[in-house]
Amino acid sequence: MPSxxxxxxxxxxxxxxxxxxxxxAVLTGMAIDVCGSKVVGMLAVTVYAMQFVTPxxxxxxxxxxxxxxxxxxxxxLLLNALGALMSVAGGxxxxxxxxxxxxxxxxxxxIAVTFFSLLLDDAGVSDxxxxxxxxxxxxxxxxxxxxxxxNRRLESPAxxxxxxPTP
Numbered sequence: 001m002p003s004x005x006x007x008x009x010x011x012x013x014x015x016x017x018x019x020x021x022x023x024x025a026v027l028t029g030m031a032i033d034v035c036g037s038k039v040v041g042m043l044a045v046t047v048y049a050m051q052f053v054t055p056x057x058x059x060x061x062x063x064x065x066x067x068x069x070x071x072x073x074x075x076x077l078l079l080n081a082l083g084a085l086m087s088v089a090g091g092x093x094x095x096x097x098x099x100x101x102x103x104x105x106x107x108x109x110x111i112a113v114t115f116f117s118l119l120l121d122d123a124g125v126s127d128x129x130x131x132x133x134x135x136x137x138x139x140x141x142x143x144x145x146x147x148x149x150x151n152r153r154l155e156s157p158a159x160x161x162x163x164x165p166t167p
Contacts, residue, residue: 091143
């Protein structure tokens, strides 16, 4: 008579991920942060401009009106929040690609993004620019923290069914 007990099975796990190079991780994080922020910013400004520009306006009239129109506080808040989310996503992707020494590589990513952002924004260095840079670095490192925690969860062994909570 066959046994009614289920056969002992070893828990299946995913094959171990191969760590990427720090250069690849930094470039991935920079691409997500910088390019994603620029694309999201262009989309938000386009939607904002569509509220005020009518189809019968010429290009010169539309550009003149948009230059005179101050950006709304809600638009600036939205742009900063979406830019911070892109920074978190870039830091997370950097940590997930490198799989080791996440914070060291994340710090390199933060330095690279800071220099690249200063090159792109030719407004000069002011108090507000420094505040944006600090917020961007904090968001990048927050993403790195989330990615490192995800890496540690994948490395830890799965709990045995006897340790699982009962429903």
